[in-house]
Amino acid sequence: MDPTTDNAGPTTDPRSSRASLEALRAEIAKAVVGQDSTVTGLVVALLCRGHVLLEGVPGVAKTLLVRSLAASLELDTKRVQFTPDLMPSDVTGSLVYDTNTTRFSFQPGPAFTNLLLADEINRTPPKTQSSLLEAMEERQITVDGTARPLPEPFMVVATQNPVEYEGTYPLPEAQLDRFLLKLNVPLPTRQDEIAVLTRHASGFDPRDLGSAGVRPVATAADLESARAAVAKTQVSPEVTAYVVDICRATRESPSLSLGVSPRGATALLSTARAWAWLTGRDYVIPDDVKALALPTLRHRVQLRPEAEMEGVTADSVINSLLTHVPVPR
16 A cells, blocks of 8 residues: 655555555444444545534444544544533634734634544534534634635534433534534444443453554545545436435425435435445445435435424435435436
8 A cells, every 4th residue: 555656746546545444444343333334424424525423322432433533544633522611712713812922823723633523512502513614614714804724634523412412402404514424323232232341341441542452544645545536436317317306305305394405415426426436336326325315314304393293203204205216227
């Protein structure tokens, strides 16, 4: 996996990049048990330059998962614990007066990193939640009229507790739409939970990933090479139309008051391309679209109150639409 250098700068073999990114699963599994699908979702988001919202009850290793990902990728990472009294400047940074120079200078906030872990993002008021909007969309932060670019790569991984938990603020629709994927982190199976307890009984310390054997298996160069390869993944007109038909069907569903926007359709196309490349193909098939439909679309739709009272969920609506929208052959 040695990069070669030419006039265009350093490059990496896409096949080696794919192998390195696939190795993330095994590396993260040294610290986190039974979350393969969540790890895959995080890798897909990295390939698409997207952001991820992780939802799950407290104690299912959401924070440990993100820390393990950063350690496996050799990326700079910072963590912000979102609380009700957190201010926007605590995330983005602010101007600080220097008494020695009698001038104001910018003090960067934790958002200036490669992988920002926004822990329990829905425990802070909307004003602070929205402080991340510009960073997520424009890859920059503006303070006092000056735009400051963020490092590359840059990804926000936010965790949230289910909205019915006490002390939570629902994320605004505009911010939800900025997340490429919403991944549900489930409780472990019985066997996985036994494995977790066995590790802890053997001395595993989640605060010390090095002692668990977690090492970098991919670099920023691997990621950039992989992104270039994903951008070349072919999408037929029929598959493009299939993505559009799925998203348009959400706008016509009687169970939904808000359907998927064109931005959501673009997101689904991007994640399907990344998944196709990860599985070893240079073209997208309808099954790729189906595989990523739930995590890409579930947070972009809004249920009608009457449907919610009947126990309908966003996932069930999307699954139903996937069975009815004609699949191209």
